[in-house]
Amino acid sequence: MNVAQFEDAQGYCIGVEHDGRWINYTDAEATYTSITHNVVVEPTTTILQLLEDERFDPAEFKAVLQFLKQHKLEGRYVIGKETVLKAPILRPPKIIALGLNYVLHAKEGNFKVPKEPILFSKAGSSVVGPNETVLLPRGLGRMDHEVELAVVIGRRAAEVKKKDAYNYVAGYTIVNDVTARDQQTNDLVNQHPWFRSKSYDTFTPLGPWLVTTDDMKPPVHVNIECRVNGKIRQRANTRDLVFDIPTIIEFISKFITLEPGDVISTGTPEGIGPIKDGDTVSCRIEKIGELRNTVRNK
DSSP: OEEEEEEETTEEEEEEEETTEEEEHHHHHHHHHHHHSOOOOOOOOOHHHHHHTTOOOHHHHHHHHHHHHHTTOGGGGBOOTTOEEEOSSSSOSOEEEEESOBHHHHHHTTOOOOSSOEEEEEOGGGEEOTTOEEEEOTTOOOEEEOEEEEEEEOSOBSSOOGGGGGGGEEEEEEEEOOEEHHHHHHHHHTTOOSHHHHOSTTOEEEEEEEEETTTSOSSOOOEEEEEETTEEEEEEEGGGBSSOHHHHHHHHHHHSOBOTTOEEEOOOOSOOEEOOTTOEEEEEETTTEEEEEEEEEO
16 A cells, blocks of 8 residues: 655645545544544644554555545545645654665675675755755765665564564655765765765655555565666666665664654665766656656755
8 A cells, every 4th residue: 555645735644545546544534533433633644643653554544445435435535636745754753774785786886795784874854755856065076866675664663583573664665865975985985974975955855655564565575776867777676685674674673773754775776876967866666666856956
């Protein structure tokens, strides 16, 4: 099931895709709850709020949709064209990313394949959504695209074992881990962290929506690619990850408590390359869809 974040003139709302249409789940859930439980509730307007309230549940989404169908109310809750698709998690509590998590990507950068996951973070303020513009700061030299599968955490996770890891996943989406490559290289030479080269405003396109785990069952082996102006730059399959999703979650949760809405970006495959003013970057992952952004000089 696809769950998306929308915005219109009235504010944010959650959308659930059903029969090729987006249903306003924010309003539909409020109606469903008031009628079936005789309780008036404050509408839940963001996916992050659903996650934090531990109410992000595909079974509940389906129950609300079934209620609408049964009462012939679906048409009343269809999201209109005036709404804008946003990043599924508008401001993630944490963004934890992996470096060198595909063998060929490590080799293209002349790095050794890591023996344990390499973690770095990105600023939540760097997130933008589908069709938003990536702004390239002037004077930074080369800046690159990096398509990645993102895991969104569904509940608090500390010291999780691999065998249980998928139980903590709410769903999956796409990240373009835009990187100021020359600055990153300089920071590496000087033994500085990667944070700033990864965290400029607009450097984390995220979306287009969240695909729930009932539609992407483990193990998550999906094709992944990036095109720039229609030409393929990156193509791989997540079965080629050096460290798979359960290993990543087990490793991170040993040291860092993961919380609902945290985003784990699992690393980029080989084929990274520069982007420039006027480019259109299309990141695609099988079973999820396409994350498309234009690029402009700031």
